[in-house]
Amino acid sequence: EAGVTQSPTHLIKTRGQQATMRCTPISGHTSVYWYQQALGLGLQFLLWYDEGEERNRGNFPPRFSGRQFPNYSSELNVNALELEDSALYLCAGGVGATILHVYGYTFGSGTRLTVV
Amino acid sequence: SQQGEEDPQALSIQEGENATMNCSYKTSINNLQWYRQNSGRGLVHLILIRSNEREKHSGRLRVTLDTSKKSSSLLITASRAADTASYFCATDKGSARQLTFGSGTQLTVLP
Numbered sequence: 001e002a003g004v005t006q007s008p009t010h011l012i013k014t015r016g017q018q019a020t021m022r023c024t025p026i027s028g029h030t031s032v033y034w035y036q037q038a039l040g041l042g043l044q045f046l047l048w049y050d051e052g053e054e055r056n057r058g059n060f061p062p063r064f065s066g067r068q069f070p071n072y073s074s075e076l077n078v079n080a081l082e083l084e085d086s087a088l089y090l091c092a093g094g095v096g097a098t099i100l101h102v103y104g105y106t107f108g109s110g111t112r113l114t115v116v
Numbered sequence: 117s118q119q120g121e122e123d124p125q126a127l128s129i130q131e132g133e134n135a136t137m138n139c140s141y142k143t144s145i146n147n148l149q150w151y152r153q154n155s156g157r158g159l160v161h162l163i164l165i166r167s168n169e170r171e172k173h174s175g176r177l178r179v180t181l182d183t184s185k186k187s188s189s190l191l192i193t194a195s196r197a198a199d200t201a202s203y204f205c206a207t208d209k210g211s212a213r214q215l216t217f218g219s220g221t222q223l224t225v226l227p
Contacts, residue, residue: 004158033213037156043204043217056214088156094213104149104161105215112156 004093004108012114017081021111024073025093031055032074033094033105034066038087046089049074081115088112122205122218130226135192137221139205140185146208148181149215150190153202162190162203195225 005024013019025032034046045058049068063079078085089112092105122139129135139148147166151159165172165181165188172179178191192199202222206215 031213033215035215035217042219043159043206043215045214045216048213058214090158092159104151104164105159106161107151107159109158110156 004091004106006089006091006108006111008111009109010112010114012116013081015081015083015115019078019081019085019113019115021076021089021113022073023076023091023093023108024071025091026106029093029095029106030072031094032068032072033092034074034076035090035092036060036087037090037110038084041087043090047076078113083115086113086115122203122221124221125219126222126224128224128226129195131195131197133195133225135195135199135223135225137190137203137223139188139190139218141188141205141207141216141218142186143207143209145183146210148179148188149206149208150177150179150188151204151206151217153204153220155201159204192223195223197225197227199223200225 007022031050033048035043036046037043047066048056052068066076068074088110090107090110092107094105145167147164149164150162153159163174163177163179165179176193181188202220204220205218
């Protein structure tokens with residue numbers, strides 16, 4: 001069974017541009033969680049999507065947005081890129097509170113965004 | 117200040133030795149999880165301990181949780197070079213499904 005897949009692996013953008021990255025959870029997982037891992041700031045929660053709806057949002061400006069598609073894959077968009085947006089963006093899949101509380105989250109390998 | 121602080125920040129040991137990492141947090145939690153990250157790539161879930169549990173084992177891993185001190189420890193016994201990675205604790209405190217990660221411990225196991 002395929003794990004959580006993220007694309008692209010690397011992304012290089014210029015300040016002010018938009019970045020888009022994708023995440024496909026494990027089959028059967030209906031939730032997608034996005035995290036940012038910036039150097040010196042650690043892993044920070046960005047967004048949670050479930051059944052196509054945004055359920056929770058971390059402390060990030062509105063230029064960080066996303067959506068979840070009917071097949072449960074998700075897209076993260078970062079508009080008006082700033083240099084400090086350079087980070088590893090990780091997504092995780094999950095289903096149901098009970099499963100998560102037993103097995104934890106399943107993370108993808110991430111998209112490394114570099115803003116120049 | 118940041119919820120979830122690990123110490124030490126870096127740990128270097130010889131293969132075969134035990135490695136102990138600690139994590140402290142600030143608010144009440146539902147559970148605490150430990151993850152491993154190799155070379156800045158994806159996180160791998162290692163073990164989860166619920167707030168009503170005090171100790172849990174999984175293979176060479178042993179996790180303890182002290183909710184009165186708001187702290188946890190991860191012990192890796194008989195370490196191997198392949199255990200070299202960053203280790204993060206993460207707390208999950210409610211229905212918001214929002215994990216709060218610590219700053220991580222970089223473990224280096226020397227062959």
